[in-house]
Amino acid sequence: xxxxxxxxxxxxxxQKVALNNINLSIPQNSIFxxxxxxxxxxxxxxxxxxxxxxxxxxxxxxxxxxxxxLSVKKIGYLPEERGxxxxxxxxxxxxxxxxxxxxxxxxxxxxxxxxxEKLDISDWWNKTVDTLSKGMQQKIQFIISTIHQPEVLxxxxxxSGLDPINREILGNEILELNKSGMxxxxxxxxxxxxxxxxxxVVLIDKGNVLLSGKVTEVKQAQKSFLYEFCFKxxxxxFINQCSQLGAKIxxxxxxxxxxxxxxxxxxxxxxxxILTHTLGQIGLISxxxxxxxxxxxFVESIIRNxxxxxxx
Amino acid sequence: MNELFHVIQREYMTRVRxxxxxxxxxxxxxFLSLLLLLPTYFATQHEDYKQIKIGLIDxxxxxxxxxxxxxxxxxxxxxxxxxxxxxxVLSDQWEGIVYIASxxxxxxxxxxxxxxxxxxxLLNQIKSAIQxxxxxxxxxxxxxxxxxxxxxxxxxxISIENIKIGADSAAQKASSPYQQSLCMALGLxxxxxxxxxxxxxxxxxxxxxxxxxxxxxxxxxxxxxxMAGKIIGIALLGLTQIVCWIALLYGFTFLLSNFQDxxxxxxxxxxxxxxxxxxxxxxxxxxxxxxxxxxxxxxFVFFFVGGYLLxxxxxxxxxxxxxxxxxxxxxxxxxxxPLILSIIILSNTINSPDSAISYWFSIIPFTSPIVMxxxxxxxxxxxxxxLSMLFLTATVAFIIxxxxxxxxxxxxxSGKKIKFFEIISWLKNTNN
Numbered sequence: 001x002x003x004x005x006x007x008x009x010x011x012x013x014x015q016k017v018a019l020n021n022i023n024l025s026i027p028q029n030s031i032f033x034x035x036x037x038x039x040x041x042x043x044x045x046x047x048x049x050x051x052x053x054x055x056x057x058x059x060x061x062x063x064x065x066x067x068x069x070l071s072v073k074k075i076g077y078l079p080e081e082r083g084x085x086x087x088x089x090x091x092x093x094x095x096x097x098x099x100x101x102x103x104x105x106x107x108x109x110x111x112x113x114x115x116x117e118k119l120d121i122s123d124w125w126n127k128t129v130d131t132l133s134k135g136m137q138q139k140i141q142f143i144i145s146t147i148h149q150p151e152v153l154x155x156x157x158x159x160s161g162l163d164p165i166n167r168e169i170l171g172n173e174i175l176e177l178n179k180s181g182m183x184x185x186x187x188x189x190x191x192x193x194x195x196x197x198x199x200x201v202v203l204i205d206k207g208n209v210l211l212s213g214k215v216t217e218v219k220q221a222q223k224s225f226l227y228e229f230c231f232k233x234x235x236x237x238f239i240n241q242c243s244q245l246g247a248k249i250x251x252x253x254x255x256x257x258x259x260x261x262x263x264x265x266x267x268x269x270x271x272x273x274i275l276t277h278t279l280g281q282i283g284l285i286s287x288x289x290x291x292x293x294x295x296x297x298f299v300e301s302i303i304r305n306x307x308x309x310x311x312x
Numbered sequence: 313m314n315e316l317f318h319v320i321q322r323e324y325m326t327r328v329r330x331x332x333x334x335x336x337x338x339x340x341x342x343f344l345s346l347l348l349l350l351p352t353y354f355a356t357q358h359e360d361y362k363q364i365k366i367g368l369i370d371x372x373x374x375x376x377x378x379x380x381x382x383x384x385x386x387x388x389x390x391x392x393x394x395x396x397x398x399x400x401v402l403s404d405q406w407e408g409i410v411y412i413a414s415x416x417x418x419x420x421x422x423x424x425x426x427x428x429x430x431x432x433x434l435l436n437q438i439k440s441a442i443q444x445x446x447x448x449x450x451x452x453x454x455x456x457x458x459x460x461x462x463x464x465x466x467x468x469x470i471s472i473e474n475i476k477i478g479a480d481s482a483a484q485k486a487s488s489p490y491q492q493s494l495c496m497a498l499g500l501x502x503x504x505x506x507x508x509x510x511x512x513x514x515x516x517x518x519x520x521x522x523x524x525x526x527x528x529x530x531x532x533x534x535x536x537x538x539m540a541g542k543i544i545g546i547a548l549l550g551l552t553q554i555v556c557w558i559a560l561l562y563g564f565t566f567l568l569s570n571f572q573d574x575x576x577x578x579x580x581x582x583x584x585x586x587x588x589x590x591x592x593x594x595x596x597x598x599x600x601x602x603x604x605x606x607x608x609x610x611x612f613v614f615f616f617v618g619g620y621l622l623x624x625x626x627x628x629x630x631x632x633x634x635x636x637x638x639x640x641x642x643x644x645x646x647x648x649x650p651l652i653l654s655i656i657i658l659s660n661t662i663n664s665p666d667s668a669i670s671y672w673f674s675i676i677p678f679t680s681p682i683v684m685x686x687x688x689x690x691x692x693x694x695x696x697x698x699l700s701m702l703f704l705t706a707t708v709a710f711i712i713x714x715x716x717x718x719x720x721x722x723x724x725x726s727g728k729k730i731k732f733f734e735i736i737s738w739l740k741n742t743n744n
Contacts, residue, residue, distance in 0.1 A: 014737055050531045052724070077531045081726060083524035088326065099318050100532035141528065 003028040003152055003183050004049065009058030011044055011207075018044040019055070020207040026152070026185065026200075031178055033198035033215075034187035035294070037302055041207040042187050043080065046154055049185075050077045063151075073102055076150035080157045080187070082141050084129045091125035094144055101148040108147065115143045119169070135166045142170060146177060153177060154185040159193055171197065191295035201294065203301055210301045219291040222300070225265040226250065226290040227275075230258045232283040241277060245270055258285055315533040316541050323516070323545025328552060337553050341560040364434065367406040369397070371413050375420070378445035384437060386410075397425050410438060420446065491689050492662050498612060499658040499686040503651055505616050506681060509550040510623040514640070516542055517631035517723075526723050535720035539632075540712075543624045547617060554616065558609075611688045611697065618704040619681025622711055623647070629715035632722040633730045654682035665690040675700050677707035714739070 004026040011019040018041045026032045036042045047053045049060060051072035060067040062074055085093055091112065098108035116122045119139060129137060138161065146153055155174070159167050174197060178184050186198060194201060194215075202212035211218055229238065239249060242263050247270065250262040265271040278284055292300075327333055365385040369392050370376045379386040389409070392400065397409055408426030422442060424430060517539070520526040529538055626647055634640040657679060661670040665687045674684035674692075680700045688697065717739055722730055 014734075047724070052527070052530055052535075072531070075531075077528070079524070079527040079531075081524040081527055083528075085519075085525060086523060096318065096322050097528065097532070100315050100529065102314075102532075144528065 001028050002026060003063060004185075005059075005061040005064075006045075006049075007059045007061070009045070009048065009055050009060070011041075011048065011053070011055045011058075017207050019048075019058075022058070022204075022207070022209055024202055024209065024212065026183060029178065029181055029183055030200050031174075031184040031186060031198050033194045033201035033294075034185060034204070035189075035191075035194065035201055035298055036204035040204045042204055043156070045204070046077070046079075046156060046185075046187060049152075049154065050075055073148065074151040076145045076148065076153040078141055078145040078153075078155045078158055080160070082138075084137055084140065086130040087128055089125070090127055090129060090132070090140060093129065094140060094147070097144045098147045103148055111147055112143065115147070119143070119173075134161050135163060138162060139166070139170070142173070146182075150182070152183045152185060154187070156187045157189070158186070159188070159190055191293065191298060194294045203298060205302055205305045208305075210305055211297075215294070218297060219294075222292050222297045223289070224292065225267065225271050226262060226292075227265070227271060227287060228260055228262050228290055229278060229287045230260040230285045232258065232285060234259050235261075235283065238278060242274060245274055247274065262290070316537050316544075319533065319538055319541025320545040320548070323542050324548050324552075327512070327546070327549050333549070333553070337556045338560075341557055341564065364407045365405075366438075367400060367409040369394075369409060369411045371411075372420075374449075375412055375442060375445055378442050381444075382437065382441040384434075384441070401425050401427055412442075494608075495662050495665070495686040495689040496658065498608070498689060499655065499661075499682045502612065502616055502619060502685050503655055503682050505550055505554070506619045506623050507648065507651060509546050509620055510627045512546050512549075513543055513624040514627035514631045514644070516546070517628045517719075518634060518637060518640070521632060521723055521726070522635065524726075530723070535723055536716040539625075539628050539716060539719050543621065543628065546624065547620055550616065550620060551613070554613070607697075608688055612685060614701060615681040615685050615704070618677075618701070618708055621708045622677065622681075622704070623651070625708070625712045625715035629718040629722070632719040633725075633735065635726060635729070639729065650678035651682070654679040657683050658686045661686040665692075671696070675703060677704045680704055 002025040004024075006022055006024040009019050009022040009024075010017075022041075022045065034042045034045070044053070048055050049067070051067060051069070062071040065071055088096075091109075094112050095105060095108045098112060099105055103111070113122070113125075116125060121136070121139060124132065124136065124140070129140075132140070138158075142155075142158065145155070153174075158170060158174070162170060171193075174184055174186075184197070186193065188194060198215055200212070200214050201218060203210040211221070213221070231238070234254065239252075239261060242249060242261075246266060248264040250264050252262075253260040263274070265274070275287070278287065365387065367389045368376065368379065368386050369389050376388055387406065389400065394411060394413065397411060400406070400409055404427075407428075408424055408430060411423040411425060413421050413423070420442065422438075424435065424438065520529070526535075526538075533541070627644070630640050630643050630647065654673065657669060657673045660667060661674075661683055664670065670683060670687055673679040674687050674696070680703065684692070684697065684700045718735055722735070
């Protein structure tokens with residue numbers, strides 16, 4: 001079941017089209033990656049989902065109901081451009097922001113204190129924000145974005161500026177929230193985070209969806225029939241067979257232990273044919289299909305889209 | 313509505329608890345009171361010469377009665393010459409010695425000998441006593457006597473009483489000097505309040521935009537509601553300060569009206585007693601009673617709130633379009649021109665509250681909060697006040713709508729500078 005559905009979404013700022021007829025579904029309890037270069041339209045889309053701006057055309061459904069003032073409360077949001085009142089005390093400020101999300105003061109205080117204890121930051125409660133580092137402030141902002149226990153949590157670059165330890169702490173919290181049933185939307189340029197956390201992605205460029213789906217499906221769809229074969233020793237016969245079939249030898253790596261060849265085929269039957277031959281060869285240690293990384297898919301798709309747009 | 317209340321509460325509470333607000337609220341009336349009392353205090357300090365005993369050696373013998381009416385304690389020292397003055401001064405019997413050696417029709421030679429530097433007040437006192445004596449003597453030569461009484465009687469014989477006659481009421485005695493002071497005071501106060509509190513709104517909006525908290529907040533509350541909450545919260549802060557100051561000033565007036573009791577029992581009373589005549593105090597209070605505070609106080613609150621809402625909304629929109637405080641300095645200066653113009657018009661209103669220029673600027677909404685406030689002191693027809701209020705209310709409603717549209721789009725823009733035509737295109741776009 002989809003928790004968010006976006007239909008025929010269009011938004012422009014003057015002459016500039018920010019979103020062009022976007023259709024998108026975000027399944028419940030998924031960790032959904034929003035990918036795209038700067039200025040692709042991700043922030044505009046997030047701002048529409050959080051009710052900050054309204055689209056020129058199109059519809060957003062949350063649990064099948066149109067987005068409105070009430071249903072927008074089901075969404076938590078950690079913006080990329082985030083900050084806090086510098087001279088206000090951490091606890092007082094967190095309560096204020098939690099109360100704005102509809103919690104009572106007592107509930108807000110109770111839940112916040114639980115979070116502060118969990119992240120071992122209780123001694124920050126009475127400190128003013130300007131005494132905290134950027135990473136510390138980010139933890140507070142993360143807590144505030146999820147304090148009202150939303151059904152969907154949108155995180156825009158949640159790991160930027162965090163050291164590896166805090167990154168891991170925050171990552172674990174995101175996974176835990178997802179396990180508890182929360183749907184996570186992760187907008188980021190950090191492709192390692194996408195590989196690590198996301199089960200689904202959408203790639204947006206110039207206001208258009210270039211590709212979307214499960215990470216494994218996207219990788220399968222974008223694969224280039226690249227395989228790696230490792231032998232006990234130098235195997236010229238294999239290299240010749242590949243060349244005869246028209247396959248491209250991408251790289252050869254030799255060391256004392258093994259002889260590895262990366263080969264790119266034209267299509268699946270060609271790959272299957274050589275695999276059948278190779279399986280019978282003496283000395284084959286291993287072979288594996290190399291799927292493209294999200295980073296590679298991102299770069300290639302954006303370059304391809306840019307070429308297409310320029311040609312048009 | 314709940315969110316709006318929380319925003320108002322935060323804007324109000326964080327500021328009302330700040331040390332600067334508490335200090336300004338308490339210290340400003342105290343400072344004003346000190347401004348009134350300090351000159352009196354210093355004047356009493358300068359009157360120490362009254363207790364000083366000085367000696368007089370008058371070789372001319374025509375000026376030995378010069379100090380008869382003086383407040384100085386003067387002892388005539390007979391049969392002494394200038395050679396003995398040094399010993400007399402060093403004997404510490406007198407603070408100093410006035411030595412009059414010669415006198416002719418054009419010049420009188422007077423020396424004052426002392427071991428310490430005398431005050432200017434003391435020397436002036438000696439000089440004025442001698443001058444008075446010489447003047448009277450010379451006038452007497454021309455056959456003119458009692459010149460002081462003559463001058464006093466001329467001054468007292470001219471007095472203008474200003475009686476205002478209304479169509480619907482009896483003749484009313486008005487008091488121009490007090491009205492002029494009140495007109496200026498109210499005009500300046502409302503100018504300061506509008507400027508100070510509108511600037512607070514501007515600083516707040518700019519802070520929220522530059523430290524990026526605004527995007528976090530407007531997921532919970534609409535931008536326009538958030539802006540309204542900020543403006544209302546700071547308006548309540550301003551009203552709190554006004555109420556505190558009125559209470560403190562009433563307290564001060566109460567003390568003033570009872571000062572006769574105080575004067576009988578304490579040092580402060582003694583100080584005031586030397587400077588303020590009880591009749592004058594009762595005159596001040598009578599004149600204050602003649603001013604229509606039943607109209608002035610509600611008008612002050614209305615024009616403060618109206619003027620503040622007008623300028624605070626404009627300042628909020630300006631701050632929302634900026635990325636740094638430097639971006640808004642020039643625009644702010646342009647927007648405050650009507651406020652400065654109001655103060656210039658107010659100087660005309662003091663002298664002629666019903667002139668055409670005062671009338672029109674008290675109707676135009678951008679200047680009316682200050683100029684109308686100045687006019688109200690003199691008594692303005694009710695229809696003029698209502699017309700001014702109507703124009704101000706309509707303009708405030710329009711400006712809030714306009715500023716809200718600019719604010720909600722501009723507050724999310726960061727990085728690049730927003731151009732004027734972009735703002736116009738937002739206003740045309742119904743979705744923004």
